[in-house]
Amino acid sequence: MHLANGNDSFMIGSYASHNDWNITKTTARRDIYLYGNGEVYLEVTFTVEMKRKSSYFYRLFVAPAAVCMFVIPVIHFLPPSSNEKLTLGMLSRFTYSVSKAPFQYP
Numbered sequence: 322m323h324l325a326n327g328n329d330s331f332m333i334g335s336y337a338s339h340n341d342w343n344i345t346k347t348t349a350r351r352d353i354y355l356y357g358n359g360e361v362y363l364e365v366t367f368t369v370e371m372k373r374k375s376s377y378f379y380r381l382f383v384a385p386a387a388v389c390m391f392v393i394p395v396i397h398f399l400p401p402s403s404n405e406k407l408t409l410g411m412l413s414r415f416t417y418s419v420s421k422a423p424f425q426y427p
Contacts, residue, residue, distance in 0.1 A: 333369075346370040389417055 333347060352364045392413045399406040 341374055342371045343374065344369060345372050385417055389413060 333344065336344065346368075347370070348368045350366045350368075352366070354362045354364065356362065392409070396406055396410050396413070399409070
């Protein structure tokens with residue numbers, strides 16, 4: 322990479338697009354350091370600015386939380402002797418757990 326021409330951005334040729342992130346800006350900076358013993362050190366710094374797509378965040382976190390926010394109070398309005406109360410409670414808990422299971426980090 323030759324940064325002497327004044328161009329401080331770089332191209333990402335082998336970048337595979339991602340569903341959750343967009344690359345908004347790429348920069349490269351070359352610094353030259355001269356130490357007291359006469360040795361020259363070059364440092365190249367690459368910066369990649371990324372922006373998360375909001376639809377991913379909404380689908381993964383906000384929508385399931387909103388569904389649970391409306392379903393859980395409905396469970397309390399059902400009569401205690403109703404089998405549907407237990408079924409709806411277990412189903413809502415199971416659905417929330419299964420929707421979050423693939424995204425748990427070890």
